[in-house]
Amino acid sequence: MTPLSWYLMLSALLFTIGVLGVLLRRNIIIILMSIELILNSVNINLVAFSYYLQDLRGQIFAVFVITIAAAEVAVALGIVVSLVRNKSELNVEEIKTMKG
């Protein structure tokens, strides 16, 4: 049987890879994809605990997380489309009109 800590380790690894993607990449599409990685790592964590503690609430929470993530991606990509239409730039470091 796989111990719970293996699933938590996988969740921590995916979380950290997502955080590194958000911090290191400058392309806005890749940053949004890294945020999806973070949300997936949280889902693995929730479902692992739901299985090991035999509590269904973890899976219900994961369903809500998936739904919110889908809604967030829709709005975020709408923002990206408007951004590219107005400025034609995918690099987050060049988007600094509101800076300062």
Next chain:
Amino acid sequence: MEQIFFLIFAALAVASAIAVITLRNPVHSAFFLMVTFLNVAAIFVLLRSPFLAAVQVFVYVGAVMVLFLFVVMMLDIRKATMERFVQGKWRFLVIILGVVLVYEINKVFRRSSLAGQTISSERHLDGSVSEIGTVLFTDYILPFEVISIVLLVALIGAIVLGRKEIK
């Protein structure tokens, strides 16, 4: 046997996730993110949650990633593909701090009593549609309705943001 399957899917998920954040072409990253999501769905099946695995494939792979790919196809990514993927003088420090983060998270959950827990012998959950449906529509009906309003708001927001200005 289950451990071998878990190790295979976990290794594939981590390798695809690293590919997502390191590749230069956003289309390649999107495909590797799809591979990550499929491996996560397989891990959900290992955790006896077939409904969640199906929802993961339908929503994440089938809707979210297709949406990403549509938007990436609409944009001009030639300039993004040509530059170095990560710049700045702090990049190695950030990667090292990432490794430290994984180690610290590991340390935190090894201290708790749940770390070595294996599944108890009386397993009464099967994660099936009827089980989740029963709980979702009785105990958690309020978050369910709120989620439907959130989706409606996101739908309206995405349509308004995507509209072309009519001069």
